[in-house]
Amino acid sequence: xxxxxxxxxxxxxxxxxxxxxxxxxxxxxxxxxxxxxxxxxxxxxxxxxxxxxxxxxxxxxxxxxxxxxxxxxxxxxxxxxxxxxxxxxxxxxxxxxxxxxxxxxxxxxxxxxxxxxxxxxxxxxxxxxxxxxxxxxxxxxxxxxxxxxxxxxxxxxxxxxxxxxxxxxxxxxxxxxxxxxxxxxxxxxxxxxxxxxxxxxxxxxxxxxxxxxxxxxxxxxxxxxxxxxxxxxxxxxxxxxxxxxxxxxxxxxxxxxxxxxxxxxxxxxxxxxxxxxxxxxxxxxxxxxxxxxxxxxxxxxxxxxxxxxxxxxxxxxxxxxxxxxxxxxxxxxxxxx
Amino acid sequence: xxxxxxxxxxxxxxxxxxxxxxxxxxxxxxxxxxxxxxxxxxxxxxxxxxxxxxxxxxxxxxxxxxxxxxxxxxxxxxxxxxxxxxxxxxxxxxxxxxxxxxxxxxxxxxxxxxxxxxxxxxxxxxxxxxxxxxxxxxxxxxxxxxxxxxxxxxxxxxxxxxxxxxxxxxxxxxxxxxxxxxxxxxxxxxxxxxxxxxxxxxxxxxxxxxxxxxxxxxxxxxxxxxxxxxxxxxxxxxxxxxxxxxxxxxxxxxxxxxxxxxxxxxxxxxxxxxxxxxxxxxxxxxxxxxxxxxxxxxxxxxxxxxxxxxxxxxxxxxxxxxxxxxxxxxxxxxxxx
Numbered sequence: 001x002x003x004x005x006x007x008x009x010x011x012x013x014x015x016x017x018x019x020x021x022x023x024x025x026x027x028x029x030x031x032x033x034x035x036x037x038x039x040x041x042x043x044x045x046x047x048x049x050x051x052x053x054x055x056x057x058x059x060x061x062x063x064x065x066x067x068x069x070x071x072x073x074x075x076x077x078x079x080x081x082x083x084x085x086x087x088x089x090x091x092x093x094x095x096x097x098x099x100x101x102x103x104x105x106x107x108x109x110x111x112x113x114x115x116x117x118x119x120x121x122x123x124x125x126x127x128x129x130x131x132x133x134x135x136x137x138x139x140x141x142x143x144x145x146x147x148x149x150x151x152x153x154x155x156x157x158x159x160x161x162x163x164x165x166x167x168x169x170x171x172x173x174x175x176x177x178x179x180x181x182x183x184x185x186x187x188x189x190x191x192x193x194x195x196x197x198x199x200x201x202x203x204x205x206x207x208x209x210x211x212x213x214x215x216x217x218x219x220x221x222x223x224x225x226x227x228x229x230x231x232x233x234x235x236x237x238x239x240x241x242x243x244x245x246x247x248x249x250x251x252x253x254x255x256x257x258x259x260x261x262x263x264x265x266x267x268x269x270x271x272x273x274x275x276x277x278x279x280x281x282x283x284x285x286x287x288x289x290x291x292x293x294x295x296x297x298x299x300x301x302x303x304x305x306x307x308x309x310x311x312x313x314x315x316x317x318x319x320x321x322x323x324x325x326x327x328x329x330x331x332x333x334x335x336x337x
Numbered sequence: 338x339x340x341x342x343x344x345x346x347x348x349x350x351x352x353x354x355x356x357x358x359x360x361x362x363x364x365x366x367x368x369x370x371x372x373x374x375x376x377x378x379x380x381x382x383x384x385x386x387x388x389x390x391x392x393x394x395x396x397x398x399x400x401x402x403x404x405x406x407x408x409x410x411x412x413x414x415x416x417x418x419x420x421x422x423x424x425x426x427x428x429x430x431x432x433x434x435x436x437x438x439x440x441x442x443x444x445x446x447x448x449x450x451x452x453x454x455x456x457x458x459x460x461x462x463x464x465x466x467x468x469x470x471x472x473x474x475x476x477x478x479x480x481x482x483x484x485x486x487x488x489x490x491x492x493x494x495x496x497x498x499x500x501x502x503x504x505x506x507x508x509x510x511x512x513x514x515x516x517x518x519x520x521x522x523x524x525x526x527x528x529x530x531x532x533x534x535x536x537x538x539x540x541x542x543x544x545x546x547x548x549x550x551x552x553x554x555x556x557x558x559x560x561x562x563x564x565x566x567x568x569x570x571x572x573x574x575x576x577x578x579x580x581x582x583x584x585x586x587x588x589x590x591x592x593x594x595x596x597x598x599x600x601x602x603x604x605x606x607x608x609x610x611x612x613x614x615x616x617x618x619x620x621x622x623x624x625x626x627x628x629x630x631x632x633x634x635x636x637x638x639x640x641x642x643x644x645x646x647x648x649x650x651x652x653x654x655x656x657x658x659x660x661x662x663x664x665x666x667x668x669x670x671x672x673x674x
Contacts, residue, residue: 014604038590038597041674042604063589172600174593180517216596252400253375256511259553260375263509266609267351267379273603273610337378 108138156228445475465651493565
């Protein structure tokens, strides 16, 4: 039984905590939260032991939120800590993890040098085995890497050009915009995603542009890949359909965008309406000799959840994880519908 | 066993179909869909017999969507039909239901005279018993009536003034706006909601204004009620907390709006992130003698689902339904968290 602590119970942390509860070989020893908000109340309702910063127990208890102990006690209980604190905060906690001799999984909001390796399960699971510190790349980079490593396996990658249309904020982030603008992210391109992809696919020729759009639902990636050998559309479609964590949205489903994709996940009863899989629009797949164009959507809140579960097992020395994770989380392959 | 058909498998129909499957005394004999879209594919995936308009079977079958028969065959199988077709279409189907001698439940998008009575379970369940045709009032009217009948029971209603801030479209309705405007709905006020409330609370002095806002999540109602006798804030809070299908959002949860409410329903694992309950903001409740002000949110996609289930039982002659419906659907009372 791998004892796992989740530090930070926000968008990623609460999903990873729920996913840990779905694994037979893991025990969730607790979660942490710094503020006594509704998310802390939900952790309690789910029966997750809640740990809070030193000397802030009173603030929680006086709102009727039962506290299990302070954060340090949480870390001590764990074999490994999933750091799901906000970007840039994980590196500050690393010192504590290190002092206690604990392994840790960081998120893509941290710089790559926070960990021994940057990790994307379909690309480099084996490199993660026995590593003390692993960084799961961000949602956009996870989406890019799943698709790129899949195409790399089919025909080799010569050059990649991607335009990322990013969601402005998560559904719950009501203080964040834009509500009526398309913004360059950042104003000096390329975006950081190209460099982030190269933390895993080190020598790839890739250029990325990122634009923020006023939506909370998903990201959308417009991708052009020049492959080393010529391929056919059927090969590309078959490969995507046979890759776990990627689903193809069939043209017959008449789905045109992210709102309808998430309507399907709601209808299917997925928890929180989450979509762990990259969703590729069949109608967008255009193949001409060695030039593949396609568009896919990335659910920013949940896509990294299976990768976090895999990263835990890799760090703990397990040779295999992906199939187990897929089965436990009910991950699809083939077609969305 | 009550045999129920659901005519129209869209926003309301698919939720009512799922809710029927959760009732031990009902059998879903099938659902209908006019277009072979992803929602039709989902009905099939859920194992619901799918009926389609006469002579359109081929259109579905050639997309691999298995059809159980034409719509008339669906109606024949049922004791009662829940009409969840788009507003104004139900009345056209009524002739077919009537010819076959079938009972029917209509939605609030139809005019009140489509049915024998307009129905809101907390207000007039008993009036629905044995009625052949029942119209469940719209989402906004259901929200208003749940709160108003509850306050009526506490202290009597003297006068009601409500401003309804409506969502522009449902999440899946990507062709509908506004995306950047506040619109009067309609430009000549009052809105139709006052008259619709009066189809149930016949002599009420009520004035309603409606404004459409660019959001897909929920409606919000700002309500002022002048009661017949003076009340205290504690009485109002206690009454709301002790009424089924109403929940109070505690101030301590730090929830300020609809996005965070639905983040909670997602976290709690509610199917589709639905909230059947009216959610009243504790911090908005202001009581001065016989003047109650409060603000609450209404989940437009799902609030009428329990009322549809109750309407089925009422029409079939059952004396009780509400508690059974609440238990089967996991409906909350008290506080949201």
